[in-house]
Amino acid sequence: MKLLITGATLPNGEVTDLLVENGRFAEASDSSKGATVIDASGLQALPGLVDLHTHLREPGFEQSETVLTGSRAAAIGGFTAVHAMANTSPVGDTAAVVEQVHSLGRHHGYVTVRPIGAVTAGLSGERLSEIGAMARSRASVTVFSDDGKCVSDALLMRRALEYVKTFGGVIAQHAQDPRLTEDAQMNEGTLSGELGLVGWPAVAEESVIARDVLLAQHVDARLHICHLSTAGSVEVIRWAKARGIKVTAEVTPHHLLLTEELARGYDSRFKVNPPLRRDEDVQALRSALADGTIDIVATDHAPHPIESKEAAWDDASFGMVGLESALSVVQLAMVDTGMLGWPDVARVLSSKPAEIGRLVGYDRAFAVGSRAQFTLFDPTASRVFDVSSLRGKGVNSPYLGRQLPGRVITTVHDGYPTVLDGELVDAATVAESAGRLDD
Amino acid sequence: MTARVVLQPADITRALTRISHEILESVGSSASELVILGIPTRGVVLAQRIAAILESIEPGSGTVGSLDVTMYRDDLSAQPTRPPSPTQIPAGGIDGKTVVLVDDVLFSGRTIRAALDAIGDHGRPRAVRLAVLVDRGHRELPIRADFVGKNLPTSLDERIAVRLDETDGREEVTITR
Amino acid sequence: MRHLLSTRDLDRETAIEILDVAEDMADVAIREVKKLPTLRNKTVINLFFEDSTRTRTSFELAAKRLSADLINFSAKGSSVSKGESLKDTAQTLAAMGADAVVIRHSASGAPRVLADSGWIDAAILNAGDGTHEHPTQALLDAFTIRKRLHGSASRGRDLDGVAVTIVGDILHSRVARSNVWLLNTLGASVRLVAPATLLPPGVEHWPVELGFDLDDAVDAGPDAIMMLRIQAERMHAAYFPSAGEYSRQWGLDDERFNRLRADTMVMHPGPMNRGLEISSRAADSGQSTVLEQVANGVSIRMAVLYLLLSGAVEQGRAS
Numbered sequence: 001m002k003l004l005i006t007g008a009t010l011p012n013g014e015v016t017d018l019l020v021e022n023g024r025f026a027e028a029s030d031s032s033k034g035a036t037v038i039d040a041s042g043l044q045a046l047p048g049l050v051d052l053h054t055h056l057r058e059p060g061f062e063q064s065e066t067v068l069t070g071s072r073a074a075a076i077g078g079f080t081a082v083h084a085m086a087n088t089s090p091v092g093d094t095a096a097v098v099e100q101v102h103s104l105g106r107h108h109g110y111v112t113v114r115p116i117g118a119v120t121a122g123l124s125g126e127r128l129s130e131i132g133a134m135a136r137s138r139a140s141v142t143v144f145s146d147d148g149k150c151v152s153d154a155l156l157m158r159r160a161l162e163y164v165k166t167f168g169g170v171i172a173q174h175a176q177d178p179r180l181t182e183d184a185q186m187n188e189g190t191l192s193g194e195l196g197l198v199g200w201p202a203v204a205e206e207s208v209i210a211r212d213v214l215l216a217q218h219v220d221a222r223l224h225i226c227h228l229s230t231a232g233s234v235e236v237i238r239w240a241k242a243r244g245i246k247v248t249a250e251v252t253p254h255h256l257l258l259t260e261e262l263a264r265g266y267d268s269r270f271k272v273n274p275p276l277r278r279d280e281d282v283q284a285l286r287s288a289l290a291d292g293t294i295d296i297v298a299t300d301h302a303p304h305p306i307e308s309k310e311a312a313w314d315d316a317s318f319g320m321v322g323l324e325s326a327l328s329v330v331q332l333a334m335v336d337t338g339m340l341g342w343p344d345v346a347r348v349l350s351s352k353p354a355e356i357g358r359l360v361g362y363d364r365a366f367a368v369g370s371r372a373q374f375t376l377f378d379p380t381a382s383r384v385f386d387v388s389s390l391r392g393k394g395v396n397s398p399y400l401g402r403q404l405p406g407r408v409i410t411t412v413h414d415g416y417p418t419v420l421d422g423e424l425v426d427a428a429t430v431a432e433s434a435g436r437l438d439d
Numbered sequence: 440m441t442a443r444v445v446l447q448p449a450d451i452t453r454a455l456t457r458i459s460h461e462i463l464e465s466v467g468s469s470a471s472e473l474v475i476l477g478i479p480t481r482g483v484v485l486a487q488r489i490a491a492i493l494e495s496i497e498p499g500s501g502t503v504g505s506l507d508v509t510m511y512r513d514d515l516s517a518q519p520t521r522p523p524s525p526t527q528i529p530a531g532g533i534d535g536k537t538v539v540l541v542d543d544v545l546f547s548g549r550t551i552r553a554a555l556d557a558i559g560d561h562g563r564p565r566a567v568r569l570a571v572l573v574d575r576g577h578r579e580l581p582i583r584a585d586f587v588g589k590n591l592p593t594s595l596d597e598r599i600a601v602r603l604d605e606t607d608g609r610e611e612v613t614i615t616r
Numbered sequence: 617m618r619h620l621l622s623t624r625d626l627d628r629e630t631a632i633e634i635l636d637v638a639e640d641m642a643d644v645a646i647r648e649v650k651k652l653p654t655l656r657n658k659t660v661i662n663l664f665f666e667d668s669t670r671t672r673t674s675f676e677l678a679a680k681r682l683s684a685d686l687i688n689f690s691a692k693g694s695s696v697s698k699g700e701s702l703k704d705t706a707q708t709l710a711a712m713g714a715d716a717v718v719i720r721h722s723a724s725g726a727p728r729v730l731a732d733s734g735w736i737d738a739a740i741l742n743a744g745d746g747t748h749e750h751p752t753q754a755l756l757d758a759f760t761i762r763k764r765l766h767g768s769a770s771r772g773r774d775l776d777g778v779a780v781t782i783v784g785d786i787l788h789s790r791v792a793r794s795n796v797w798l799l800n801t802l803g804a805s806v807r808l809v810a811p812a813t814l815l816p817p818g819v820e821h822w823p824v825e826l827g828f829d830l831d832d833a834v835d836a837g838p839d840a841i842m843m844l845r846i847q848a849e850r851m852h853a854a855y856f857p858s859a860g861e862y863s864r865q866w867g868l869d870d871e872r873f874n875r876l877r878a879d880t881m882v883m884h885p886g887p888m889n890r891g892l893e894i895s896s897r898a899a900d901s902g903q904s905t906v907l908e909q910v911a912n913g914v915s916i917r918m919a920v921l922y923l924l925l926s927g928a929v930e931q932g933r934a935s
Contacts, residue, residue: 193819195724265732268729312702312725313726523640561648
């Protein structure tokens with residue numbers, strides 16, 4: 001398959017043609033003949049987006065999402081790689097489970113699916129899972145996380161940080177002190193006091209991050225902090241980085257845009273963990289992403305069946321879907337506000353998450369010879385985001401009914417298109433393209 | 440839209456005086472057993488005036504109170520919500536008495552139906568009579584007034600407005616179409 | 617008024633209207649026939665996901681005095697407790713033709729979810745949701761205070777200048793929240809007294825005075841002092857060390873009761889823990905309004921049911 005992209009605007013502003021041949025970028029001048037031409041004039045070309053924090057739900061929770069449906073949601077959002085969290089059933093804590101998820105991803109072909117391994121067996125927080133077996137499996141797991149739960153035992157966390165060094169891996173911590181957040185429902189503050197909802201205090205996140213950066217320093221290990229949500233967490237990470245601690249941090253699109261005020265109507269679409277915080281926190285997170293204190297944006301895409309959201313707030317599940325809306329929300333919160341330029345977006349949504357996850361092929365975007373992973377995005381578009389904008393199984397998006405800027409027009413994964421003219425390429429064609437590449 | 444005055448202040452006073460005499464005539468010697476109950480809002484004012492006239496003719500015959508019928512209406516869900524007015528039953532109660540209900544305008548008869556139900560929940564009078572300032576016809580229930588100030592044949596698209604000094608600052612009955 | 621979810625939604629005029637209608641309803645309770653035909657043909661459903669015999673019975677009596685058909689749909693021990701969703705329950709009640717749903721739920725905001733859901737068109741009446749609000753309790757408390765202060769001349773009056781002190785577990789109290797907003801709307805000044813562990817986050821932004829010391833609050837001579845029920849299980853979650861210490865610091869014992877002004881109302885939403893947050897002498901004294909509160913509860917709930925279920929035009933406008 002040969003693709004010629006004409007008139008694309010690269011992140012650095014350069015307007016150019018791009019030739020894709022045999023899965024890689026090639027010199028556009030010579031062998032463009034016979035290529036399928038895609039007109040990209042006026043479109044922003046970005047390297048394929050990499051999500052370090054996705055819940056694909058398969059195996060075990062296929063009513064919420066599957067590897068296929070989650071991959072399609074990712075592709076329409078401009079992603080070419082996702083890291084699938086381990087809180088499936090069975091838990092992704094053995095080579096067998098992570099290999100299954102990995103091979104489903106390869107088979108469907110919309111994105112590269114990289115399983116994340118559980119830190120502790122069964123996410124129980126009691127003993128380490130078979131980290132080595134997962135690292136050495138065909139899934140080549142590099143990121144380990146109990147996400148959804150915090151590795152709260154300090155000794156276990158220390159050992160995990162040390163042990164993954166053996167395999168060049170990283171622990172991604174879901175920072176939430178369990179005792180300080182028993183029955184917690186929303187950000188603890190004036191609003192939770194008025195609404196009568198049990199508070200999730202900022203200190204429950206910040207104290208765990210503080211402990212973990214000190215542990216990482218002590219054992220000289222890499223540490224990644226999932227979904228930072230408070231201004232205080234930003235301060236701790238800033239302090240740790242200044243001391244040379246090898247910590248990286250992510251923020252979700254929703255924590256860059258939405259505040260706890262949305263809980264006022266008890267609409268469970270806005271129930272998420274960590275919870276939406278105050279406007280001061282949102283502003284601190286934006287600044288931290290802009291100045292590099294926060295390294296990346298990750299979606300924490302968390303699909304749920306309708307019935308688990310159609311309930312009283314206390315009874316509803318935590319989580320929001322985010323793959324389809326991530327790039328638009330980042331544009332709204334960071335680009336349109338002048339805090340990030342497109343080269344920065346390429347960094348926080350592609351090269352840096354790939355680097356943290358040790359995902360190869362994302363360090364030289366658009367360079368001749370590199371794997372062709374990219375997306376063409378129309379930042380001048382504006383749309384009312386609604387259920388028809390979603391491609392995964394979950395409709396628990398906090399943005400339904402909101403005006404969002406930008407739209408993904410084309411996504412190319414491993415040199416073949418997964419999205420064309422703003423719509424997904426059908427599953428059979430994508431699977432066939434992926435299969436051909438494997439041969 | 441034109442409003443035509445059909446009763447002047449003097450006409451109203453004359454009508455109430457005549458009604459009072461007719462009431463006394465109808466009860467004969469048991470005038471002290473009379474209880475005049477006005478239906479809010481303007482029926483209460485009219486009841487007080489009638490009671491004063493009765494008292495001047497025959498002392499002891501002017502026992503007066505008010506009877507709110509809001510909670511007994513059958514058309515609550517067709518109307519804006521209205522807070523009920525207080526009901527004041529005179530100290531002697533209504534058991535065994537002759538109750539004269541007083542209202543300003545008799546129209547469909549539904550208010551009086553509600554009033555009859557309300558009376559039943561306050562006691563058991565010997566008899567219930569009805570006095571109205573204006574009877575405009577168009578009854579929807581088998582109800583008639585015993586004492587009428589003025590019969591005003593109307594069409595359904597006409598409006599009767601009763602205004603009294605105590606509630607409206609002026610005194611007249613008008614018909615508008 | 618379309619629903620009654622929170623006392624925050626009530627402006628002063630509406631609140632006074634409810635109290636005034638309740639005065640009329642109270643008059644009905646003392647006449648020979650204690651029943652009104654007003655809500656004939658209306659169906660009121662008591663949907664209780666939590667046990668509360670007192671509140672349920674009070675609503676039941678209120679609905680029956682207005683001649684509504686009243687169904688107790690106890691969620692405990694029914695399909696609801698076996699996993700049926702709030703949505704399915706609501707749709708079931710809608711199919712049965714409920715005109716009003718009186719809901720008690722352990723989750724804060726459940727009545728609001730029901731009102732906003734589109735699953736059911738009925739008027740929703742919050743009878744206590746989690747640790748959020750209990751609006752009819754606050755209304756009956758305000759009614760009780762007004763009645764004690766102004767007797768038969770209560771109609772039309774607000775609570776300007778009245779000082780009310782609320783003592784105890786404010787953090788978990790829906791009664792306290794509803795009272796704070798309503799009393800404030802009616803012009804009363806509210807003082808909250810509790811250990812710091814039992815004050816909600818952000819309470820310093822509430823329109824109240826705050827204190828930790830009950831003795832100071834007693835000596836300030838409030839017009840009414842409202843003692844909240846303290847639940848023993850709070851001890852285990854480290855909110856306070858022991859029942860004894862709580863009682864010594866924040867209980868209305870005989871000594872504190874003696875120091876109150878002779879006309880200070882002693883209020884309690886019930887059920888009381890005698891000897892813990894309130895002494896028997898205080899609870900049974902002439903200053904106690906505990907039984908008046910119960911009686912007034914029926915009048916308030918009649919008033920609210922009447923105002924919610926009559927008036928097509930109003931409902932149309934609100935929706």
